[in-house]
Amino acid sequence: MARILLTVEYFGKNYAGWQRQKNALGVQEVLENKLSLVLQQKIVLVGSGRTDSGVHALAQKAHFDYEGNFPLKKLAYAVNTTLPWDIRIRSAETVPDDFHAQYSAHSKTYVYKMYLSRTSRPLKDLHYARIPYEKIDFAAMKQACGDLVGTHDFKGFSSTGSGIKTTIRTVFSAELYENGEDITLEICGNGFLYNMVRIIAGTLVWIGVGKLPVSAVKDVLTTGKRTLGGKTFPPQGLYLKEVNYE
Amino acid sequence: MARILLTVEYFGKNYAGWQRQKNALGVQEVLENKLSLVLQQKIVLVGSGRTDSGVHALAQKAHFDYEGNFPLKKLAYAVNTTLPWDIRIRSAETVPDDFHAQYSAHSKTYVYKMYLSRTSRPLKDLHYARIPYEKIDFAAMKQACGDLVGTHDFKGFSSTGSGIKTTIRTVFSAELYENGEDITLEICGNGFLYNMVRIIAGTLVWIGVGKLPVSAVKDVLTTGKRTLGGKTFPPQGLYLKEVNYE
Incomplete structure (x- = not known):
C-alpha cells in the first residue's frame, strides 16, 4: 500500500465546494470518480479541509491509499x-x-482578491470580488488587518452552523496589498472557521469605505459579535493558496 | 440628434464575437437589444471593428445616433x-x-496573454492561452517580435476568407513582456487582418520553443506564406485593449 498526496487546482464556480455531498457536486466527488476509473479501484480522498461553494483552490491537498502498480x-x-x-x-x-x-497540516494560506470599481468588470468578475467604490482608505484597512494577527476567539468572524468545538484560532500573518484598483488580502492561520476569510474581507472593506470604525476588527474579536463586522464577501474572490506541512 | 460613443468591456467566451450575425449571438446584438429597450427606439451600433468568436475586449468602441431625452x-x-x-x-x-x-480610429492595440505550463491551469484557462512547455527562448521571441514593426504585407499572418482589398498594414509597436510563467504580447497597428494577432502569437511561440527559426516572422512577411508561420493560437488569450482616436 502507498499513501499518495495530490496537489489540486480548481476554478470553483461550477462546484458546491470541495466536499463530496448528497445533493450537489463537490470537487472531491469528481476527482474520486476519475481516480477510481483510472486506478480501477474505489479511491477515497482525504482533503486538507473543505472549501465553500464557488471558492477556488490554487493548491488544495488530498491524500489517498492505493494498492496497485499504476506508475x-x-x-x-x-x-x-x-x-x-x-x-x-x-x-x-x-x-x-x-x-x-488534514491533521499533518500546521497552517493554511488563503488569498482574497478584490477590485475597486463603480461598474462591474466582466474580465475580472470570475476571479475577484468587486468593491463598488472609487476610493478606499487603504491605511485604515491595513491597520485593522494587523489586529487579526495572534490567537483569538474568531467566533464573530464565522457564520453559524459549522458545529465545531472551539472557535479559537491563531492567525500567523495577515497582509493587504494594493496594486492600482486591485486589493489583495493574504492570510495564514492554523485553521479557519466557516466563511471566516470572506467575513474578514467584508469587514476590512467596510472599514475602508467608512461604514465601520477602524476598531471593528478588534470589536468583533473582543465581543464575538458577528453583527459588528461587515458583510460576508462573495466566494469568487477566495483562493486556498497553500496548505503548509512540516 | 446626438452621436454617442460607448466604451464596452466584455468577456468573450459566450459570444460569437462582436458582430451581429444570423445564426449565432454577437455582443453587438445583445447591446443593441438592451439599448433599444432602455432608449425605447431602435438602436444600431457601429463598432470599431469585429472581434472574433471568444475574444475579449477591455475597451471596444461603438457609436450610435439617438434622438431623445434620456440623460x-x-x-x-x-x-x-x-x-x-x-x-x-x-x-x-x-x-x-x-x-x-471605425473610420475615425487611427490605430488599435491588442494584448495576447499566455502562460508556460505543462499542465493546464483551471485558474488561468479562461483568460490565457497555454504554452505546454516548461522553458521558452524568450530572447528569440523578442527578436522576431521586432520584425513585425513597420508597414508590411501581412497576408501570411491572416486566415483566408476575410475578402478584404489589401493585406498591407502598419504595425506601430509590438512588445513582449515576461513575468514568471506569464508572457504577454502587446501590439499596436493601424489595422489587423482576420486572426492576425493569434497567428502572430502562435508564430512567436513556435520560434520560442524551437519549432521555427527566429527568421520565421520575416519569412512569413516576405513570402506571404501562411504555412511558414506557427499555429493560430486560441481566442481566450486575446483582448482588444484600446481603439485609438485623435
Missing part, C-alpha cells in the same frame, strides 16, 4: 485527461503512511 | 442593469456628428 509519474496526466477543464491535478507524490492531508 | 449620465448604469454579467458599458459620451467608431 505515479503518469497519474496526474492520466487523470487530468479525464477531468473537466476546471479541475487539474498539479502533482502527485508518495508520502509516509502516517501523513494526513 | 447620458445614467445611460451606462441603466443599460448595465439589464445586460448579462459578461458585457458592461464602461462609459458613454457625446461625440461630434462626423465622428465614426
